[in-house]
Amino acid sequence: MSDAASLSPGRQMVRLLLSHPSVLVGGALVLAICLIALMAPFLDTRDPNALSTSNRLKEPGYEGIMKVYTDEGRIKVPVVFRLGSDSLGRDIYSRVIYGSRVSLVVGITVASLAIAIGMIIGLVAGYVRWLDGIIMRIMDGLMAIPAILLAIAVVSVFNAGLTSVIIAIVVPEVPRVVRLVRSIVLSIREEPYVEAAITAGTRLPLLLVRHVLPNTVAPLIVQGTFIVASAIILEAILSFLGLGIPADEIPTWGNIMGTARENFQLHPHQIFYPGIILAVTVLAVNMLGDGLRDTLDPRFAKRM
Amino acid sequence: MGLYLLKRLLATIPVMLFVAVFIFLLLRLTPGDPAAMLAGDYATDAQIEEIRQKLGLTEPLLKQFIIWFFNTIQGDLGESFYFKKQVTDLIAARLEPTLSLSIVTILLTVSIAVPMGVIAAYRQGSWTDRLLMGFSALGFSVPVFVIGFALVYVFAIKLDWLPVQGYKRISGGLLPWITYLILPSLALSVIFIAFIARMTRTSVLEVLGEDYIRTARAKGQTESKVLVRHALRNAAVPIVTVIGFAFAILIGGVVVTESVFNIPGLGLLTVEAVLNRDFPAIQAVVLLFSLVYVLINLVIDLTYTLLDPRIRY
Numbered sequence: 001m002s003d004a005a006s007l008s009p010g011r012q013m014v015r016l017l018l019s020h021p022s023v024l025v026g027g028a029l030v031l032a033i034c035l036i037a038l039m040a041p042f043l044d045t046r047d048p049n050a051l052s053t054s055n056r057l058k059e060p061g062y063e064g065i066m067k068v069y070t071d072e073g074r075i076k077v078p079v080v081f082r083l084g085s086d087s088l089g090r091d092i093y094s095r096v097i098y099g100s101r102v103s104l105v106v107g108i109t110v111a112s113l114a115i116a117i118g119m120i121i122g123l124v125a126g127y128v129r130w131l132d133g134i135i136m137r138i139m140d141g142l143m144a145i146p147a148i149l150l151a152i153a154v155v156s157v158f159n160a161g162l163t164s165v166i167i168a169i170v171v172p173e174v175p176r177v178v179r180l181v182r183s184i185v186l187s188i189r190e191e192p193y194v195e196a197a198i199t200a201g202t203r204l205p206l207l208l209v210r211h212v213l214p215n216t217v218a219p220l221i222v223q224g225t226f227i228v229a230s231a232i233i234l235e236a237i238l239s240f241l242g243l244g245i246p247a248d249e250i251p252t253w254g255n256i257m258g259t260a261r262e263n264f265q266l267h268p269h270q271i272f273y274p275g276i277i278l279a280v281t282v283l284a285v286n287m288l289g290d291g292l293r294d295t296l297d298p299r300f301a302k303r304m
Numbered sequence: 305m306g307l308y309l310l311k312r313l314l315a316t317i318p319v320m321l322f323v324a325v326f327i328f329l330l331l332r333l334t335p336g337d338p339a340a341m342l343a344g345d346y347a348t349d350a351q352i353e354e355i356r357q358k359l360g361l362t363e364p365l366l367k368q369f370i371i372w373f374f375n376t377i378q379g380d381l382g383e384s385f386y387f388k389k390q391v392t393d394l395i396a397a398r399l400e401p402t403l404s405l406s407i408v409t410i411l412l413t414v415s416i417a418v419p420m421g422v423i424a425a426y427r428q429g430s431w432t433d434r435l436l437m438g439f440s441a442l443g444f445s446v447p448v449f450v451i452g453f454a455l456v457y458v459f460a461i462k463l464d465w466l467p468v469q470g471y472k473r474i475s476g477g478l479l480p481w482i483t484y485l486i487l488p489s490l491a492l493s494v495i496f497i498a499f500i501a502r503m504t505r506t507s508v509l510e511v512l513g514e515d516y517i518r519t520a521r522a523k524g525q526t527e528s529k530v531l532v533r534h535a536l537r538n539a540a541v542p543i544v545t546v547i548g549f550a551f552a553i554l555i556g557g558v559v560v561t562e563s564v565f566n567i568p569g570l571g572l573l574t575v576e577a578v579l580n581r582d583f584p585a586i587q588a589v590v591l592l593f594s595l596v597y598v599l600i601n602l603v604i605d606l607t608y609t610l611l612d613p614r615i616r617y
Binding site for chain 2 (some may be wrong): 137138140141142144145146147148149150152153154155156157229233236237240241242243257261264265268271272275276278279282283286287
């Protein structure tokens with residue numbers, strides 16, 4: 001990478017990235033989902049939590065009348081349920097569109113937090129030798145609890161909601177980042193240029209910032225992308241099981257499916273719409289991650 | 305080897321101890337009061353206090369932990385708040401469905417994924433290869449409950465070939481048992497098939513370029529013998545690692561699958577326990593699953609020596 005990138009590193013990298021088909025396709029899809037999440041109020045949606053007892057469990061495309069309370073009293077508004085309505089008469093189309101926000105917020109927040117926390121612990125474990133053993137045993141312990149189970153245990157402690165779901169998913173992701181950062185630090189310590197820097201009297205903070213951190217950027221971007229994908233799935237699972245974000249507060253793809261399961265035999269589409277968009281989102285993020293791994297971190301790509 | 309085994313077994317003790325401390329502290333530091341939860345909405349303060357005394361919640365935290373810890377290693381997991389039964393009995397009753405689901409899933413996965421990976425490697429670059437790898441990329445991304453509902457929709461509701469959900473005990477006959485298990489196992493196995501097929505393909509591809517494969521072919525051995533006896537056998541170590549790894553993360557999938565298909569196993573027990581804040585049951589299930597996870601990882605390490613005589617401890 002060094003000789004090719006020495007000409008014009010930034011542009012070289014961008015060109016390299018865009019030449020990879022999965023970065024292109026995955027990136028475009030992720031961008032599209034982000035746009036949907038940002039533009040949710042303008043995509044002909046209604047209040048995703050608005051109940052309508054007269055319009056329960058309607059088929060996609062149903063045209064109904066909804067009572068709306070305004071300052072001038074009760075008025076009737078004609079509405080279309082593009083993707084049908086759920087058992088409380090809420091518009092599934094609006095819920096699915098707004099649900100993209102939660103998935104993206106959870107994915108990105110979890111990845112940033114897990115990487116920030118994992119990086120600090122990983123650097124400490126890699127550099128402070130006497131702490132290494134203790135830290136890694138704790139990480140082994142955390143990794144011994146299967147991720148979903150750990151998230152479920154953490155979520156059971158707090159009241160259900162967005163924050164507790166994020167915390168619950170960050171906890172099982174942190175040890176994986178710690179392991180990665182620690183292994184990079186350990187291998188870099190042995191490099192001649194780092195030994196030279198130490199001999200020259202470079203102090204630890206500068207050594208970490210100048211020599212160690214740049215080496216962790218590429219693997220962490222790759223790892224971060226995969227964390228986004230797994231966080232989106234974990235959130236959907238928790239909310240689907242009724243342990244995550246409550247359906248009457250914020251619509252998420254997981255809790256839309258959780259609400260729909262009682263009527264699955266008669267109205268299967270209510271599960272499939274959020275299910276399909278969830279799968280497409282995760283596929284897009286995974287494709288982006290695969291492409292980034294191949295281009296940014298060829299050593300890691302070879303190991304897979 | 306014996307010494308190594310002993311060392312590895314001893315190394316699991318601090319890990320499990322950490323899990324025990326972690327899960328104990330996590331559940332003790334909750335804002336909710338389990339005694340109040342247990343007493344119900346109409347209990348008086350005196351009744352709540354009585355329950356608190358009975359559960360030993362008034363003791364100092366360290367003493368509580370020590371009592372719980374020694375009870376646990378003696379196999380006494382306490383009484384469930386919600387189910388009002390001994391947790392050990394509760395787990396014993398829920399063991400069969402979970403074991404059945406896991407074993408059928410693993411058998412299904414291995415019997416589909418390994419041939420799939422070998423064929424993809426053998427026909428590298430062909431449309432078969434691309435199709436199989438495309439399926440594998442898809443399998444990674446579709447969550448197990450979406451696959452589950454899709455399978456139920458097609459095979460149970462539209463075609464009416466298989467039951468929608470539920471579980472039949474194996475003692476009631478092999479046929480109903482397996483009929484009820486086909487869809488959940490299939491749903492659960494998709495992600496592992498994707499994973500293992502990919503790994504099999506990579507490791508078989510690596511081996512196929514070796515000299516001894518050329519030698520075997522030059523000897524005039526049939527292609528199937530070359531593939532199975534020479535290629536697959538030498539590619540076995542990474543494949544077994546991945547199968548073991550899949551077995552370990554299967555535990556997570558079990559929770560979701562049992563919930564989708566309403567199978568009364570340990571996974572459904574976990575969800576019910578969490579929904580009802582049944583702390584003795586949550587503690588027990590997390591500990592049990594973690595122990596299984598750690599032991600599986602140990603077994604994977606040990607199988608290396610059996611598969612590859614070059615690896616010695």
